[in-house]
Amino acid sequence: KNVGPGPLLGLADLSDSMAEPIEPLFPSEAVFQGDNVTLSCNYKEFSGTIENLHWYQQYPQSKPEFLLYIFPSGTKNQSRVDLLISSAAVSDSALYYCALQPTVTGNPQKKKNQKTKGHFFFFIGTLMTFLR
Template identity: 40%
Template sequence: KKEESTLEGTSVTLSYKYPKLSRSDSYFWYRQFPGKPPEFFFSHLGSEEKLQSLDPRFSHEVKAADKQIDLQISSAAVTDSAVYYCAVKPTVTGNNKTLYKKLQQHSTT
């Protein structure tokens, strides 16, 4: 686990490295507050360069050469304290049929 900390009111950057990252990928940020389920709060929709953020203090930068996505939080607050997750689309690879069989087998035992 990697933790980032900053003073309230300053900026903090959270970085996510993905070895197959390209600028045309779509990605989604989620955060999980203590005792709560993960919630969606930010996305980048591939080459369209469209952003959806629920809070204007959040911005992003795609560093394709570094295979890295940075999420910046300006004017960080104690209430931003959470576990942050990044998912790149597609998030599931491999044989979906095999995955389904395993899930079905597991649920019947």
Template identity: 45%
Template structure:
């Protein structure tokens, strides 16, 4: 039996800054169990860092990973999520969250966020 996962994407900006935005490239992703899922957001302006969060129904958002734009520094959750990785493309101003070997419990609301400089 093939199980499916649903990933919903939203974005938020931490702090106030004119000219900084972050938006998901798609609002929902459907994936088969065991597949690799790529969630992407595009951003504008000058940012200090970009972050990813996951939220399950009736739960608070859970920090997943942070990447600094200027130093390519990555801070993972404690404990880290071994199936997650993040990639930043400064030229296209995009940040990708890759989830390998998707399972049904990965179905959640995912947030990309930025902190402006």
């Protein structure tokens, strides 16, 4: 039997998201209590420079809540970001989103690598549910 959140609520509250060059590695994860869980998103189709990455969690009938800010490091070929949940509990049942914030380049009206405020790309989240 699955225990988990209801339908997805809209993302309009978070930003004016555009195309979606970021996607979940797996659209859903079914886990047992106490499992260590890794949720992953890929952004291999994104060709720009990434300013930072964010993870959000959304419970049923609630708006998404910010969880984690990640500054990309490592090689430029890296195209995946993970969220690790240690010893998962039923209270972790939720929809999880990854978002990337690109850096603006090539715009003569702005300095090179100037941040874009409120401009994120979201993927449709990974739903994590529990098996009993």
